Amino acid sequence: xxxxxxxxxxxxxxxxxxxxxxxxxxxxxxxxxxxxxxxxxxxxxxxxxxxxxxxxxxxxxxxxxxxxxxxxxxxxxxxxxxxxxxxxxxxxxxxxxxxxxxxxxxxxxxxxxxxxxxxxxxxxxxxxxxxxxxxxxxxxxxxxxxxxxxxxxxxxxxxxxxxxxxxxxxxxxxxxxxxxxxxxxxxxxxxxxxxxxxxxxxxxxxxxxxxxxxxxxxxxxxxxxxxxxxxxxxxxxxxxxxxxxxxxxxxxxxxxxxxxxxxxxxxxxxxxxxxxxxxxxxxxxxxxxxxxxxxxxxxxxxxxxxxxxxxxxxxxxxxxxxxxxxxxxxxxxxxxxxxxxxxxxxxxxxxxxxxxxxxxxxxxxxxxxxxxxxxxxxxxxxxxxxxxxxxxxxxxxxxxxxxxxxxxxxxxxxxxxxxxxxxxxxxxxxxxxxxxxxxxxxxxxxxxxxxxxxxxxx
Numbered sequence: 374x375x376x377x378x379x380x381x382x383x384x385x386x387x388x389x390x391x392x393x394x395x396x397x398x399x400x401x402x403x404x405x406x407x408x409x410x411x412x413x414x415x416x417x418x419x420x421x422x423x424x425x426x427x428x429x430x431x432x433x434x435x436x437x438x439x440x441x442x443x444x445x446x447x448x449x450x451x452x453x454x455x456x457x458x459x460x461x462x463x464x465x466x467x468x469x470x471x472x473x474x475x476x477x478x479x480x481x482x483x484x485x486x487x488x489x490x491x492x493x494x495x496x497x498x499x500x501x502x503x504x505x506x507x508x509x510x511x512x513x514x515x516x517x518x519x520x521x522x523x524x525x526x527x528x529x530x531x532x533x534x535x536x537x538x539x540x541x542x543x544x545x546x547x548x549x550x551x552x553x554x555x556x557x558x559x560x561x562x563x564x565x566x567x568x569x570x571x572x573x574x575x576x577x578x579x580x581x582x583x584x585x586x587x588x589x590x591x592x593x594x595x596x597x598x599x600x601x602x603x604x605x606x607x608x609x610x611x612x613x614x615x616x617x618x619x620x621x622x623x624x625x626x627x628x629x630x631x632x633x634x635x636x637x638x639x640x641x642x643x644x645x646x647x648x649x650x651x652x653x654x655x656x657x658x659x660x661x662x663x664x665x666x667x668x669x670x671x672x673x674x675x676x677x678x679x680x681x682x683x684x685x686x687x688x689x690x691x692x693x694x695x696x697x698x699x700x701x702x703x704x705x706x707x708x709x710x711x712x713x714x715x716x717x718x719x720x721x722x723x724x725x726x727x728x729x730x731x732x733x734x735x736x737x738x739x740x741x742x743x744x745x746x747x748x749x750x751x752x753x754x755x756x757x758x759x760x761x762x763x764x765x766x767x768x769x770x771x772x773x774x775x776x777x778x779x780x781x782x783x784x785x786x787x788x789x790x791x792x793x794x795x796x797x798x799x800x801x802x803x804x805x806x807x808x809x810x811x812x813x814x815x816x817x818x819x820x821x822x823x824x825x826x827x828x829x830x831x
């Protein structure tokens with residue numbers, strides 16, 4: 374169920390009516406039922422998957438908490454973590470491990486695996502792991518109530534593609550007797566949702582229509598196509614993913630729940646390290662707290678720190694998908710962070726922003742293509758292709774080029790705190806009319822074929 378689909382708006386309206394009507398002690402059951410319907414709409418045969426992970430994490434955390442001896446607690450943690458990761462390994466990495474790893478050493482036929490990837494399995498798995506590890510480290514209390522824990526996991530705005538929620542960020546809100554919803558919360562949520570809708574429908578989707586053919590057939594095109602795809606995908610993936618996050622945060626705000634922000638103007642980063650403080654913040658924090666710091670972080674010498682960074686970013690790359698492209702992408706970002714750690718420069722900030730952005734944009738190409746061969750063809754076309762007939766190219770691609778330029782002009786204003794300040798500054802009448810205007814623009818300027826969100830595949 375896409376946030377920008379009519380089906381979701383009907384679903385969300387019915388959900389809000391029930392939330393307003395039901396007693397406080399029924400709110401958790403509403404979240405469970407509503408979120409189950411939300412998830413099942415995509416592929417009902419996989420509705421069992423989130424509940425399996427919930428079962429493992431819920432009882433696994435209780436099992437860990439009941440053991441007082443440190444070594445035994447650790448063994449139990451390992452068992453629970455392996456149990457949580459096994460479904461992810463099976464559905465997401467079986468083909469890759471068999472065809473790309475085992476078949477290198479053994480003469481075997483390629484394995485055909487026709488099962489679709491369960492929606493949001495990577496996000497749900499990381500969410501469950503965060504809870505179990507926090508209980509093990511005594512950073513969070515164990516939850517004894519099944520409905521509360523299930524609601525924390527299934528909460529539909531963040532169920533499919535994040536943000537990755539820590540238990541302390543959501544469970545205490547769900548424990549309240551009654552979710553407190555004010556008119557200001559509704560206006561703020563509607564505004565943030567509308568901004569996300571605009572990003573997705575007016576910027577991301579029209580750009581995708583133009584650049585997808587370039588990635589699908591990255592050979593023999595005019596160099597202008599590759600250049601447009603380079604900048605276009607950087608804009609598309611941000612507006613698509615941050616647009617989803619805005620809609621998740623906005624819809625959640627409307628029903629009285631505050632979710633953490635996931636982006637902070639990432640293309641204004643002055644280094645790769647700074648980029649990961651601004652991009653997919655909840656994943657960055659997860660990798661830092663549960664991978665990088667346990668490995669030793671920056672507590673040892675520079676070589677050990679560099680090794681920890683590379684392992685962390687390798688895991689971050691593999692988390693996105695089972696392909697050599699994601700492995701290379703993760704390692705490239707790892708080396709970029711290492712350079713950020715050791716490089717001290719007096720280069721002006723605006724130049725560092727431009728250099729960092731173009732490094733990120735180049736790595737996005739490897740992220741986007743489905744093979745390293747296509748990445749090679751793309752960069753060959755970009756640097757050796759003919760930049761001819763530019764006027765005609767700009768004529769036929771005027772709208773996506775305008776969207777890209779518009780994005781770079783307003784990116785520095787893409788800030789939820791600024792949205793909140795704007796709402797407080799103007800009257801509710803003006804704000805509601807602005808929301809209506811955004812919706813009108815989103816519907817009229819959209820090309821009519823809205824795609825699923827990119828991060829649904831992860």
